[in-house]
Amino acid sequence: MTPLITDIIRECHRLRSHIHHLQQEIDRGPRVLKSRQEELEQERRAYEGHLETIKRLKLKQREDEGSLKQTEARLARLEEQLLSITSAKEYQAKLSEIAQAKEKKSALEDAILATIMELEEKTAATAEVEKRWAQAQADYTVFQREAEERYARLQQDLQLSQQELNRWEEQIPEDLRERYDKLVRAMGPDAFAAVKHRYCQGCHTQISEQTILELRSGIFHRCFNCGRMLYYAEDA
Ligand SMILES: [Zn+2]
Incomplete structure (x- = not known):
């Protein structure tokens, strides 16, 4: 028995609206995925940035310690030279060199101390930073799996709805x-x-x-x- 045209129209409306919504959902998928990927990328940068900072601080500490050693050696040399100077003018010049070297030594010692303190602070935060990064990756994995399941569901619904629509429209x-x-x-x-x-x-x-x-x-x-x-x- 052929259904009434008004019944066909009713079903076609229902199915075409449903298909339209499904299609919108499916089309939204890639945008949502992209924004989640960007979030994950941001977390990765925060994590890698943290490790990079620690590496940089350690390098700076090593470099400053090297400079400090050189400065101390130079200071010792200058102080030794001071003993053999006879001219008052040269003596004054040497004293001024020594003062400069002492200033540099003190500045390096301050810098090394500040670096060590910053390093301690960063190192203490590492566990928390690693935990956050692991959580972000786990969240993303769950999102990905759910998105795939959702996409498969939508596709199946779309296919079945399209078949049903075709069956109704054939009867127009x-x-x-x-x-x-x-x-x-x-x-x-x-x-x-x-x-x-x-x-x-x-x-x-x-x-x-x-x-x-x-x-x-x-x-x-x-x-x-x-x-x-x-x-x-x-x-x-
Ligand atoms: Zn109207």
């Missing part, structure tokens, strides 16, 4: 086919509207009692105002 009478296709191409799921509480649900125009009676008995109508293909829906 020949004389309506061209008009139907044209409207659906132009308006998508918006090519249909239910009539509920006597109003077209597409444009909220009142539909005549006569048209409603005809819709209920399965006669094809489009809304005289918005042109949508109509079907009757129980007032709920």
